[in-house]
Amino acid sequence: MEFLIASAIGSLTAAGVYLSLRKRSFAVVLGMTLLTYATNLFLFVTGRLVIDQPPVLREGVTAYTDPLPQALVLTAIVISFGMTAVVVMMALGSFIEGGDDRIDLPRRDREGPGA
Amino acid sequence: MNHWLVVPVVLPAFAGPLIVLAMRHDLVLQRVFSTAATAAQLLLALWLLLQSMGGEIQVYRLGNWAAPFGIVLMLDRLAALMLVLAGVLGLVIQLYAIGSGWDRRGRHFHSLWQFQLMGINGAFLTGDAFNLFVLFEILLIASYGLMIHAGGELRLRAGVQYVVYNLLGSSLFLAALGTLYAVTGTLNMADMAARIALLPAEDTALLRVGAVLLMLVFAVKAALVPLHFWLPATYARAPGPVAALFAIMTKVGIYGIIRFFTLVFPSDDALMRLAADILLPAALVTLVVGQLGVLGARHMGRMTAFAALGSVGTVMVAVAQFQPAGLAAGIWYLVHSTLATAALFLAVDLIGTRRQGGSLWLRPAPPIVQAGIVAALYFAAAIAMAGLPPLSGFLGKLAVLQSVREGDLTALIWTVILVTSLFGIVGLTRAGSIVFWKAHEDGTPAPHPAEEPQPDAPGFPSAALALTSVGALIAAMVVLTVLAGPMMRFAQDTAAQLSDPQRYIEAVLERQEGVK
Numbered sequence: 315m316e317f318l319i320a321s322a323i324g325s326l327t328a329a330g331v332y333l334s335l336r337k338r339s340f341a342v343v344l345g346m347t348l349l350t351y352a353t354n355l356f357l358f359v360t361g362r363l364v365i366d367q368p369p370v371l372r373e374g375v376t377a378y379t380d381p382l383p384q385a386l387v388l389t390a391i392v393i394s395f396g397m398t399a400v401v402v403m404m405a406l407g408s409f410i411e412g413g414d415d416r417i418d419l420p421r422r423d424r425e426g427p428g429a
Numbered sequence: 430m431n432h433w434l435v436v437p438v439v440l441p442a443f444a445g446p447l448i449v450l451a452m453r454h455d456l457v458l459q460r461v462f463s464t465a466a467t468a469a470q471l472l473l474a475l476w477l478l479l480q481s482m483g484g485e486i487q488v489y490r491l492g493n494w495a496a497p498f499g500i501v502l503m504l505d506r507l508a509a510l511m512l513v514l515a516g517v518l519g520l521v522i523q524l525y526a527i528g529s530g531w532d533r534r535g536r537h538f539h540s541l542w543q544f545q546l547m548g549i550n551g552a553f554l555t556g557d558a559f560n561l562f563v564l565f566e567i568l569l570i571a572s573y574g575l576m577i578h579a580g581g582e583l584r585l586r587a588g589v590q591y592v593v594y595n596l597l598g599s600s601l602f603l604a605a606l607g608t609l610y611a612v613t614g615t616l617n618m619a620d621m622a623a624r625i626a627l628l629p630a631e632d633t634a635l636l637r638v639g640a641v642l643l644m645l646v647f648a649v650k651a652a653l654v655p656l657h658f659w660l661p662a663t664y665a666r667a668p669g670p671v672a673a674l675f676a677i678m679t680k681v682g683i684y685g686i687i688r689f690f691t692l693v694f695p696s697d698d699a700l701m702r703l704a705a706d707i708l709l710p711a712a713l714v715t716l717v718v719g720q721l722g723v724l725g726a727r728h729m730g731r732m733t734a735f736a737a738l739g740s741v742g743t744v745m746v747a748v749a750q751f752q753p754a755g756l757a758a759g760i761w762y763l764v765h766s767t768l769a770t771a772a773l774f775l776a777v778d779l780i781g782t783r784r785q786g787g788s789l790w791l792r793p794a795p796p797i798v799q800a801g802i803v804a805a806l807y808f809a810a811a812i813a814m815a816g817l818p819p820l821s822g823f824l825g826k827l828a829v830l831q832s833v834r835e836g837d838l839t840a841l842i843w844t845v846i847l848v849t850s851l852f853g854i855v856g857l858t859r860a861g862s863i864v865f866w867k868a869h870e871d872g873t874p875a876p877h878p879a880e881e882p883q884p885d886a887p888g889f890p891s892a893a894l895a896l897t898s899v900g901a902l903i904a905a906m907v908v909l910t911v912l913a914g915p916m917m918r919f920a921q922d923t924a925a926q927l928s929d930p931q932r933y934i935e936a937v938l939e940r941q942e943g944v945k
Binding site: 334339342346349350352353354356357360361362382383386389390393394396397398400401404405407408411412417418419420422423424425426427 | 559563566570573577580581582583585586587588589590592593596597599600603604606607608610611616662666727728790792
């Protein structure tokens with residue numbers, strides 16, 4: 315179980331880092347999505363892996379799974395979802411204004427018009 | 430429990446949506462309401478600063494839940510000082526945005542402004558690590574909106590880079606918090622500090638990984654080299670007033686480093702040495718890169734952005750020692766450099782809005798209207814930015830130089846600070862002489878007085894208000910210089926308070942009468 319989760323987080327992170335280093339904004343957005351998945355999974359297991367246990371401590375219950383990381387993951391998912399929507403809109407905006415979806419700035423940003 | 434502590438977060442949280450929902454068709458109403466809300470935040474911050482001067486650490490428990498189960502807000506001297514700084518910047522720059530007409534070049538400027546202030550205020554007040562993440566996201570998402578205010582291709586492209594960089598930073602932030610939670614089992618900063626002191630030795634490796642990850646996150650926000658690549662393009666392409674407000678955003682990163690490495694981690698000596706060993710070289714390189722950038726820039730926005738980078742480096746040189754003297758000097762220079770960066774961005778924007786096509790390129794162009802007063806404001810802001818007397822930057826740099834006199838690297842640090850200051854002075858002087866003195870050398874004759882856009886014309890909604898607000902920032906630095914004695918004592922008291930984390934732990938965890 316630990317191996318499965320750890321390798322899943324690892325491969326998601328690796329793919330995410332690779333894609334976010336690409337120069338087209340579509341690949342970068344995909345890469346960021348994968349990275350946030352990896353982070354969410356990682357957050358989820360910070361309360362340790364426990365199977366088949368209730369998340370809330372009750373009278374007489376000795377084994378339980380930590381509920382706090384689950385609440386954190388919910389918050390993180392909502393935020394990363396919203397942020398991904400924002401970056402998609404902005405990437406679309408710059409694609410429509412600029413005519414291509416390259417992520418790096420064009421030469422005239424450094425040298426001014428007419429360069 | 431003092432309920433006023435939560436108002437700096439709640440007030441803009443209500444003002445922002447109200448502006449969108451009820452006033453979106455009436456710009457005048459938006460301006461009046463939003464300015465009133467920001468002014469109220471400034472007054473409140475001043476009042477909280479007065480309360481914090483006594484040295485008591487006030488704790489606000491949201492929903493009256495006992496710490497560490499509920500979220501707490503903490504008000505100490507540093508938080509109060511940063512709130513006042515955010516309030517001053519927020520109000521003055523908002524008046525500039527109204528005076529220069531920036532707020533009507535796109536939609537929802539004022540509500541985004543309130544959300545931005547909500548995130549900044551909350552980040553300074555919170556005593557909970559995950560809550561800090563949430564408030565960081567609030568201030569970032571508002572800043573994405575403000576950054577691309579008024580649109581334009583290059584601005585959108587720079588905005589995409591800014592968003593991507595910060596989203597990667599946010600993922601790193603979550604990973605850092607997850608690691609720290611896995612080690613300590615808590616997210617409350619004071620509780621975390623208490624538990625780290627009791628941590629068994631075999632768990633410290635994971636703790637240090639989490640701490641260094643967190644330091645990287647704050648270094649991204651503070652734009653320390655080599656994590657600074659988002660800053661120059663973002664600040665250069667953002668609308669002038671927005672870039673000026675962003676002057677405090679890098680300081681939020683520095684605030685995070687100060688907060689975590691004075692409150693949460695100081696019980697782990699090896700970790701603190703590690704942090705100092707990483708941060709000091711990074712700060713020196715940041716300083717060099719920033720000031721060389723000022724010298725090499727061909728665009729005034731970029732030049733100011735690099736000057737902001739240099740000021741971050743100077744603050745970090747002082748802070749990275751995590752000693753009371755260094756912290757006091759760092760806090761003083763932090764306040765000064767925030768005001769100076771904002772003033773320089775606004776002065777540059779004054780030039781840009783008066784030039785043909787809003788060009789900020791450092792090339793000779795026809796003379797601008799009101800060149801005299803704009804030149805005077807640029808001159809004063811550049812003096813402040815370069816750290817020359819008589820403005821407060823000189824005293825700040827002196828304090829930073831003095832604070833490193835005890836260490837082994839004094840000669841190196843002094844050389845770097847003094848030589849890079851010279852780079853800064855030359856760069857800023859060159860820009861000023863191209864803009865104001867070579868204004869006639871581009872071959873085009875000066876426009877006939879009758880053709881000049883008058884300050885009352887539509888391009889200049891209220892030039893007087895815009896000029897006054899830049900003047901107000903410079904006046905704030907004059908006040909900082911005149912009241913240098915009391916301000917320095919306050920910075921030393923703040924540093925002394927920060928150096929005693931036990932009092933924070935007591936305030937948050939022990940005095941808990943009447944909570945659930």
